[in-house]
Amino acid sequence: MGGSQREPDPDHLNRTALGWTPLDARTGSRCPRWLRHCYTSLLIHHASWRQDRPSHGSTSACPASLPEDAGSANGAGPVKLEIIAGDLELVATLRDTAAARDLLDQFPLTLSMRDHGGVAKTGSLPDAFSLADDPDGAAPDVADLGYYAPSNDLVLYYGDQSYYDGIVILGRLQGDAGALAEMDGELNVQVRRLVP
Incomplete structure (x- = not known):
């Protein structure tokens, strides 16, 4: 054609x-x-x-690149906690999640914590957290502050923990989180919000 x-x-x-x-x-x-x-x-x-991100084993501040970081709903900046276990003082920077806000609602806290698997200290919380905006599980890093939903425990990670369902990352610890490994037996741990 x-x-x-x-x-x-x-x-x-x-x-x-x-x-x-x-x-x-x-x-x-x-x-x-x-x-x-x-x-x-x-x-x-x-x-x-x-x-x-801090190198493996480091306990520096929470990475600013995580979208859930940066804190409070009122825009006043990251929420920080003081965690005292014996002579050890740690500071935690919380992520802005429903679970982290539920933790704040339970303050001040004094928890009896024990070693768990040579990687963390765990202690039972009074009330369960909302998991509405968290994944089903996580693989926490050294110096992460976590929540283990199945047993309703607050968790201070000082060792390497692989992915596990039910783990929720609440924030990052600053200070010598590795010193928790040397603390034997039951620990009385105080957790409270740091006021700027």
Whole structure:
């Protein structure tokens, strides 16, 4: 019929429908847009996490890159707690989650804590926390402040704990969390909010 119209390339249509793009001039990749976006987001998140996250075994401040960090609902900044176990004093920076707010509602607290598996000190809390905005479980790092939902325990992590259902990260500990490993037997631990 005299026209120069080409039949559409079915492979091109399939690639386009799935988000594939022709060779990207910037990156030189033939990668779906959604995958490039995910990969870029992952790299950005990983870079900020690595920059802000303390090295393994460190007990420095809570990383500012976590979206749940930064504290109180009134915008006054992060909520900090004082935790006293014998001669050891720790400061915790809370994440802004329903579970962390439920912890604040129970203050001041004096808990009887005991060692758990050579990685943490745990103590029973008076009331359970809401888990509305937390995942089903977590893999806490050394110096994380946590909550173990199945037994309603506040947890001070001083060792390496793998992922477990029911673990909720409430915040980060500052100070010598590793010193908790040397404390044997039952500990009376006081937990209260630090007032700026």
